[in-house]
Amino acid sequence: MDSPAADDYLKTVYTHTEWQDAPITPSQLAAKLGIAPSSVTEMVKKLAAAGLVSHVPYGAVRLTDAGTARALAMVRRHRLIETWLVREFDYAWDEVHDEAEVLEHTISDRLLEGIDARLGRPRFDPHGDAIPDAAGHVAREAFVLLADAPAGHRGRVLRVDDRDPELLRALETAGVGVGRELRVTDTAVLLDGTDAALPDGADEVIWLTA
Amino acid sequence: MDSPAADDYLKTVYTHTEWQDAPITPSQLAAKLGIAPSSVTEMVKKLAAAGLVSHVPYGAVRLTDAGTARALAMVRRHRLIETWLVREFDYAWDEVHDEAEVLEHTISDRLLEGIDARLGRPRFDPHGDAIPDAAGHVAREAFVLLADAPAGHRGRVLRVDDRDPELLRALETAGVGVGRELRVTDTAVLLDGTDAALPDGADEVIWLTA
DNA sequence: ATCCCGTTTTCGGCGCACCTAAACCTCCGC
DNA sequence: GCGGAGGTTTAGGTGCGCCGAAAACGGGAT
Numbered sequence: 001m002d003s004p005a006a007d008d009y010l011k012t013v014y015t016h017t018e019w020q021d022a023p024i025t026p027s028q029l030a031a032k033l034g035i036a037p038s039s040v041t042e043m044v045k046k047l048a049a050a051g052l053v054s055h056v057p058y059g060a061v062r063l064t065d066a067g068t069a070r071a072l073a074m075v076r077r078h079r080l081i082e083t084w085l086v087r088e089f090d091y092a093w094d095e096v097h098d099e100a101e102v103l104e105h106t107i108s109d110r111l112l113e114g115i116d117a118r119l120g121r122p123r124f125d126p127h128g129d130a131i132p133d134a135a136g137h138v139a140r141e142a143f144v145l146l147a148d149a150p151a152g153h154r155g156r157v158l159r160v161d162d163r164d165p166e167l168l169r170a171l172e173t174a175g176v177g178v179g180r181e182l183r184v185t186d187t188a189v190l191l192d193g194t195d196a197a198l199p200d201g202a203d204e205v206i207w208l209t210a
Numbered sequence: 211m212d213s214p215a216a217d218d219y220l221k222t223v224y225t226h227t228e229w230q231d232a233p234i235t236p237s238q239l240a241a242k243l244g245i246a247p248s249s250v251t252e253m254v255k256k257l258a259a260a261g262l263v264s265h266v267p268y269g270a271v272r273l274t275d276a277g278t279a280r281a282l283a284m285v286r287r288h289r290l291i292e293t294w295l296v297r298e299f300d301y302a303w304d305e306v307h308d309e310a311e312v313l314e315h316t317i318s319d320r321l322l323e324g325i326d327a328r329l330g331r332p333r334f335d336p337h338g339d340a341i342p343d344a345a346g347h348v349a350r351e352a353f354v355l356l357a358d359a360p361a362g363h364r365g366r367v368l369r370v371d372d373r374d375p376e377l378l379r380a381l382e383t384a385g386v387g388v389g390r391e392l393r394v395t396d397t398a399v400l401l402d403g404t405d406a407a408l409p410d411g412a413d414e415v416i417w418l419t420a
Numbered sequence: 421a422t423c424c425c426g427t428t429t430t431c432g433g434c435g436c437a438c439c440t441a442a443a444c445c446t447c448c449g450c
Numbered sequence: 451g452c453g454g455a456g457g458t459t460t461a462g463g464t465g466c467g468c469c470g471a472a473a474a475c476g477g478g479a480t
Contacts, residue, residue, distance in 0.1 A: 005467060027427060039468050041429055058428055058475060089324040099318050106316040108309050114299040215437060237457060249438055251459055268445060268458055422480085429474070436466090444459065450452090 001050035004105040007074045008033060009043055010052060013063050014071035018129075019143070019159070019207060023060040072136040077104040077112060079125035082162075084115045086126045093126040094168035128159035128178035128207070142210035147203035151186040155208030163205075170199040171206075182208060211260035214315040217284045218243060219253055220262060223273055224281035228339075229353065229369070229417060233270035282346040287314040287322060289335035292372075294325050296336045303336040304378035338369035338388035338417070352420035357413040361396035365418030373415075380409040381416075392418060 012032050016024040026044065030037040044061055047053045052067035063071055081100040085091040091099070107115075116122075116134075123131055123139050130139045143158050157180045160171060171177070174196055183190040189198055198206075222242050226234040236254065240247040254271055257263045262277035273281055291310040295301040301309070317325075326332075326344075333341055333349045340349045353368050367390045370381060381387070384406055393400040399408055408416075 003466080025427080026429090035467085036469055037428065038430080038470080043467075045429095085321070088328075089321060099321060102316045102318075103313075106312045108312075111295070111299060111309060213436080235457080236459090245437085246439060247458065248440080248460080253437075255459095424479085425477100427475080427477105429472100431472085432470095434467105434469075437464105439464070440462090442459105442461080444457105446455100446457085448453100448455095 001046055010067050010071040011074040013061055023062045025060050072132040076132040079131040083122050083125045094165035097162050127162045143207045144210045146206040149184045153184045156181050158209055159207040161205035211256055220277050220281040221284040223271055233272045235270050282342045286342040289341040293332050293335045304375035307372050337372045353417045354420045356416040359394045363394040366391055368419055369417040371415035
């Protein structure tokens with residue numbers, strides 16, 4: 001059970017629980033992968049048979065240790081490739097996702113290692129997502145979703161979800177990027193003391209330090 | 211009719227006639243691609259229907275103009291990637307083929323352009339094969355296969371076939387590389403005036419200037 | 421306690437690229 | 451001019467990952 005498709009499932013299950021708690025359901029998996037729910041049932045059955053996920057009928061999907069290891073390897077590939085495209089080929093942070101999505105399945109371990117070495121073994125990608133090291137270890141920091149941050153909260157932007165390029169560009173324009181300090185009031189989000197005028201939906205894709 | 215598989219067929223048909231005249235037969239195609247002859251029949255039929263190759267039943271396979279354009283694009287990708295791996299990741303010239311074989315299908319036009327620019331738009335790859343430019347133009351020089359070179363012939367190594375890594379390493383050891391000058395006598399091949407002691411089969415993979 | 425509705429699964433099916441076995445052409449040697 | 455060997459094609463079949471339609475499940479609302 002090793003194929004690009006299987007790797008995509010594992011990676012998607014992993015990233016789902018990276019910034020929230022609830023395990024992923026089959027329909028959520030289908031939506032994120034852009035495929036029919038019935039296809040998910042089928043693939044999940046195979047992954048479960050291979051010991052990569054655990055799944056009881058009509059229940060959620062969880063990674064086993066073996067599945068987590070495989071997922072971490074894919075996440076590492078994806079994020080290293082994104083970092084590399086931004087640093088060495090001047091891709092903007094909203095342009096790297098699709099290319100990385102393909103290359104993560106096709107680059108050899110050797111080339112990946114070469115890229116990692118050349119980049120100086122970075123621990124975070126351009127969106128602030130942690131890059132697992134070759135052994136699968138991940139840097140972690142306490143976080144809160146901007147939408148959940150209470151009035152008065154101050155925090156550094158830890159991470160911006162990379163799935164909506166348009167939103168990413170809007171944030172760029174607004175001056176919001178990984179590392180920037182934000183302050184939450186009950187009516188607005190402040191950047192350098194003034195209203196950041198965030199685009200719609202921004203509070204659902206920005207994570208701050210807790 | 212555009213798929214990695216189709217591109218592999220087109221590329222293989224193209225490269226077959228790059229250093230010799232006769233058009234490729236279905237069985238030769240099957241052998242080079244490592245698949246069954248019947249699979250070739252099937253795919254060639256589809257390629258012919260798409261106007262990419264011409265083929266009469268029981269006959270050889272030839273590229274149409276459209277097919278040639280597609281083949282040149284693939285050859286360009288393959289050779290640029292090989293060049294890049296050697297120059298920027300210290301791959302040896304016998305190690306690049308497999309990685310390039312995969313990446314040529316998955317790298318975007320944009321990234322390819324970035325690689326081309328970064329390499330300074332090279333016109334030859336590490337084996338001496340010409341890299342078509344983005345418009346499909348190829349540098350060409352008169353050549354002769356070492357096995358066909360008459361006694362007394364002197365020439366610069368234009369190209370070494372890259373399909374046999376073991377042979378490539380043996381040539382490396384013997385000191386034979388692209389650009390080296392060879393002299394053919396009726397009993398030996400001389401490099402710097404002394405017998406180059408070429409490995410078996412070497413004369414079938416080395417091309418010299420005519 | 422029951423019903424209902426959204427979620428999940430089952431079922432049959434598709435396209436792709438490949439396979440083997442068997443039938444079929446071609447053309448060379450006699 | 452014919453037979454046969456070798457190359458080519460046809461026929462039938464496989465695994466993979468996907469689909470839509472319809473059946474089955476199960477948890478919240480009544």
